[in-house]
Amino acid sequence: MSQVFAPSCANNQAPILAVLQHALADRTHVLEIGSGTGQHSVYFAPRLPHLVWQTSDLPQHHASIQAWHAAEPAPNLRAPLVLEIGGATAWPQTDDGPFDAVFTSNTLHIMGWPQVQQLLALVGQQLPPGGVLAVYGPFNYGGRYTSDSNRAFDASLRARDAASGLRDQEAVVALAQQQGLLLRDDHAMPANNRTLVFEKHA
Template identity: 65%
Template sequence: MQHELPFSQACENNQAAIFEVLKTALVHSRRLLEIGSGTGQHSVYLAPRLPQLIWQTSDLAENHAGIRAWHAAHGAANLRAPLEFDLASSPWPGDATEAAFDAVFTSNTCHIVAWPLVQRMFELTGTHLPEGGVFAIYGPFNYGGRFTSDSNRAFDAWLRQRDPASGLRDFEQILALAEKHGLQLVQDQAMPANNRTLVFHKTQLR
């Protein structure tokens, strides 16, 4: 039943706008890993609208029940049950007998997890994506060391009070981290509520 499902209003608000970016960015993608599937809402909305790819969810084990509940209520043929994936310790997920992921999507993770885990996410993604693979990130970022809105400033303060290791990341730091791991920015799309979707392509490291 709907009321038993974990619910994020932010997911409900932003998923249509995210789809508008992903439907073009992922047009050639065939197997996607979602890092940090959270409630599972994004997966059940986006997967059926991107039928050309397999959508593999992943998250910490404690979030799997909620993701599975959303999948049970709103399943899709190309949607896969969550894999256990912890950025702090897990190896790159997936069955070696299956095709490698050629796309990665993550929403609202960079400002939640500690910076070393953001670094590991980029390292793993850059290492395992094939050349031409897509890495898409949704969330709020600072530009030039400045908040882009008062609401983002307040959100950052709330995050840091809850967990000093979290907080909005600087776009320039994200860009430098991406380039270090062979990920080239191809799109920086403004989104509702002072968020962005960043799309990177995996290139050959020089």
Template identity: 50%
Template structure:
């Protein structure tokens, strides 16, 4: 199918990320991807792990591109993507309110795992706070959260390239920027998540794993 959006970075990082997710996500899981972007990660991960039901979500303007990737792949474990944004007003959380999986046999509610890549440094900090407030409403008991991207530690950049990238981000949008790990971890702890892994990834990125 022509006209699909394409991200070269997704092609480069998809296998290292998949290796991490395989180690921490359940073998069978309802997975929510927040900020699915082009849809490339979803197709790659869902094809590799057919027992993951991979639910894409993003802002409305990205949904046609995501659908193009999902439709071309034709996978049975990638339902139609839905609109989702992290908002600060009128109250921090998700808008629109996302549909929550429900297992009629066990009575369990919520997603078993949530994944988001390269999103926190694009949002403003109030929206990052909104994302974690929203997560509190969609995670199942003992759910796992994985967030991939660049982070600062103790207020310091981990590389010159990250410093340059942060400058580029802030020149484009002063509200954006590489986030401090400690501040993000505090938001996670505030909704009952505990950090279980901080994995070094290629190109000065990290994959942070929390569990409820």
């Protein structure tokens, strides 16, 4: 299988990198949950050389991730692991040691709410104190859409899968806080997206 190309990944990489360069400045090992096409990993890893960048996703996405890795290798980039939120797979263990950061992009609105709850519970359980979680994607605020395009996107998501849809930022922040993950920054991003940065407290 050849590399799958998602235009949205190419469009948002530079703004996300600017956030991650600050948020992950003192981290060493990041788990990317939902690596998708693999584009983000080959862009971020060489530009964050102090990190080991571990990809993960469902098995059907691994071929594209591996194809991107073969085309654009980096010494700190790791092949994808199988990780299914809400499935039977356990939290990944690697030879590089435990993760002190997690990054996930455009996943919370694809998952059902129970999977969002499990993702945040797992991250809260597994990250050490000081660990960082960065979440990129569209969110509602105060129960309202931030743009007409987000409203239309939410409708398309729910038409395909009624369990999916844009999440309320406040609900995600409250759920994260229950797991010891406190909101540190909320960055406005292009195309009506956000990057939420959480820090694990003891």
